[in-house]
Amino acid sequence: EIVLTQSPGTLSLSPGDRATLSCRASQSLSSSFLVWYQHKPGQAPRLLIYGAFNRATGIPDRFSGSGSGTDFTLTITRLEPEDFAVYYCQHYGGSPWPFGQGTKVEI
Amino acid sequence: QVQLVQSGAEVKKPGSSVKVSCKASGGTFSTFAMSWVRQAPGQGLEWMGGITPILGIGNYAQKFQGRVTITADESRSTVYMELSSLRSEDTAVYYCAGQIAVAGFDYWGQGTLVTVSS
Numbered sequence: 001e002i003v004l005t006q007s008p009g010t011l012s013l014s015p016g017d018r019a020t021l022s023c024r025a026s027q028s029l030s031s032s033f034l035v036w037y038q039h040k041p042g043q044a045p046r047l048l049i050y051g052a053f054n055r056a057t058g059i060p061d062r063f064s065g066s067g068s069g070t071d072f073t074l075t076i077t078r079l080e081p082e083d084f085a086v087y088y089c090q091h092y093g094g095s096p097w098p099f100g101q102g103t104k105v106e107i
Numbered sequence: 108q109v110q111l112v113q114s115g116a117e118v119k120k121p122g123s124s125v126k127v128s129c130k131a132s133g134g135t136f137s138t139f140a141m142s143w144v145r146q147a148p149g150q151g152l153e154w155m156g157g158i159t160p161i162l163g164i165g166n167y168a169q170k171f172q173g174r175v176t177i178t179a180d181e182s183r184s185t186v187y188m189e190l191s192s193l194r195s196e197d198t199a200v201y202y203c204a205g206q207i208a209v210a211g212f213d214y215w216g217q218g219t220l221v222t223v224s225s
Contacts (some may be wrong), residue, residue: 001169030184035211037152044202044215045144045152050209090150092211095157097142101150 002026002091004100019076021103023089025091028069029094033093036065039102040085046050050092079105108135111203115215120223124191127219129203136184137161140206141189143177155201158186180213193223 003026011019023034031052039045045080047056049065052072062077076083090101111179114128142157156167160179167175176189186203201219204212 017194019136030169033210037212038114038115044218045204045212046215047209047211047213050213054209056211056213058210090152090154092206095155097154097169098168099144 004089006100006103015079017079019105021041021074021087023072023100025070031068034072035090037088038085109214113179113216113219116220119193123193125221126189127201128187129216131211137181141186142204144202144204145199195223198223
């Protein structure tokens with residue numbers, strides 16, 4: 001089973017900063033199946049990026065995804081106040097579909 | 108526009124079972140790939156299992172094998188998650204999630220809090 005490890009656990013940044021979040025897989029993945037979500041307290045998670053680099057509908061272009069093989073990155077340029085949340089990567093390939101443990105982006 | 112609406116909060120005793128529903132509106136329900144994801148207090152997201160109604164066969168995370176059953180009723184456009192032998196560690200918010208347009212969970216229910224307490 002694929003294990004996804006996210007780093008860092010917490011990112012302490014300020015509005016306007018750039019955030020770089022890492023997701024490392026225990027084995028090589030097809031980029032087609034790497035997904036990123038944003039999760040805020042009291043809300044359902046929101047799909048940000050699918051296929052490693054494709055933004056979901058309505059997602060601002062300050063969010064971008066990259067990577068291949070075992071190393072994937074979510075970048076948020078110019079953090080807005082509403083971007084402070086927990087971010088998860090997920091392998092959406094053949095079942096099961098595990099999540100990483102999450103990176104909290106805090107002020 | 109697809110919407111997923113879940114049943115309300117539940118309080119259960121240890122050892123009992125809980126069944127949570129998720130009703131879809133909009134779209135072609137039978138072709139959705141539906142999953143259940145939970146988040147325990149202070150923990151991350153955990154995929155439990157899923158089903159595609161038109162196929163009718165659930166697939167489950169190894170951790171929950173034998174304890175979770177996911178079913179779908181196409182006539183009601185509803186997917187169900189039943190978790191048995193509940194313990195306190197099962198206290199969590201349970202979300203249904205749908206993979207509808209893209210390879211990922213692009214639609215989510217609002218979440219259902221299940222509390223397991225004696």
